Amino acid sequence: MSATWDGEEPPATFSPGILGWLRILVRGTAIVLIIACGLAILLPLRLIERPVHGMFRPWTPHITRIVCRLSLMCMGLTLERRGTPMRTPGALVANHSSWLDIFALNASGVVYFVSKSEVAGWPGIGFLARSTGTLFIARDRREARAQNRAFETRLLAGQRLLFFPEGTSTDGLRVLPFKSTLFEAFFAPDLRTALSIQPVSVTYHAPHGADQRTYGWWGDMDFAPHLLRTLALARQGRVVVAYHDPIRVADMPDRKALAAAAEAAVRTGHELA
Template sequence: MSSTWYSDDIPPRPPVGARGAVVAILRGALLLTLIVAGLLVLLFLRLLERPVFGSKRPVTPWITQGVCRTALLILGIRYRITGQPIVSSGALVANHSSWLDIFALNAATRLYFVSKLEVAGWPGIGWLARATGTVFVVRDRKEAHHQVKLFEDRLREGHKLLFFPEGTSTDGLQVLPFKPTLFAAFFGKEFDGMKLQAVTLNYAAPEGRDQRFYGWWGDMDMGPHLWSVLGTLKQGSIEVVFHPPVVRTGYADRKVMAKELETQVRDALTAKP
């Protein structure tokens, strides 16, 4: 059964006029050039990095962060950071509203995403995800033990992982219940002192646009959504809110932890229905 979130009230995409179309083409060309150039630099540095550091990546995450910060500049979307991200290995959990989450979170801190396995097979996006060290998981309770092992291996390498516990994206106005399954990885004794941090993504739509403008959910096609964002002359903004980190030993079980972090994310969401 799919966990995809749907809404009966989907706002129409605003038309992109002639000027907007020119801007969209220019932005798209610059973004594509940036991403391809960044990927080539990352792969080259990874050839040098891997023999020395193995699965640890002390250099290449800086390339990903620089590319994502530049991408937001090209799009014209303002972003600001509230709070401080953890600097040690650990885990971040965030609400999920859009493909733009990837740019906003990578721009704010160096991390590794946890994504559903299907993304690995997506043309273009899958290649980028693999190159940047994404952890791919199968969202199935029968695979829970295997997913936990994947998380544990990456945490031992000192990686900072980020996952979306809702399991799907929404319109950006709400936070769905956090699924506690993947939190099991953080309850091994060797991770007693490990930090977890909740992150809230607040999107502000461009002036005069529906407040769900940046949301991408359900069966929405990527093409029209991307074109609409690229062709918007005056963009909105994204706020990335880093909540105070918590330590795993402060929670009786994964369900209690998931619920508290969910509450933190929800309480800081600016656009509430």
């Protein structure tokens, strides 16, 4: 994981006004209810799914996908999907701009996120992440071998893991260089010949006339103010999730070449969206 990106000054503080607070109340309440209903279905279903299918989750990820799609609709943020999520075994990698990426990527297909271990302890968010099968990893090179084993176990169980190789979020206007460390796991003998990596570009388009960094969340920006700002918008923009051709791990000589190929595809897709 890299250090937090803080290359741009965040937008100025905002005052939502009466109508803004009304939109926050209506949209926020609707999203909370959707998430609560989703958990009320997902958690009991997981109690059945776990002993029958073990680590593989054939049912509950579809609940997550529906919840995220409905949440985006409540926000008013339009989701546009281009390309097709791969059906073959493997993992996905994407650029990272915002907490909204979680909703956009979950709404577009069935994935299991890879996240820094600190997220597991965040109030509310940590519980949601654990409930949806997030794989937590530590920012410690001494944990690399154990983390590679966790990757291998999940992938062999049929899960499609998704991680952000930039290691940090940005203002949404750029793609940072990909870190190659996590790509090493895909070169394990049991995985290399069987897996593909699918690059995914996530591009946000702000409402007409708004700051193009509207949906970016980076540096020291707090989550709550950014959430309120997003919910308060009178007009919303759109997010484009573009799936690119999968890259066969066996066709790459090493993790650095694989990371570079995935970065090139994501960067091109981000620029063209």
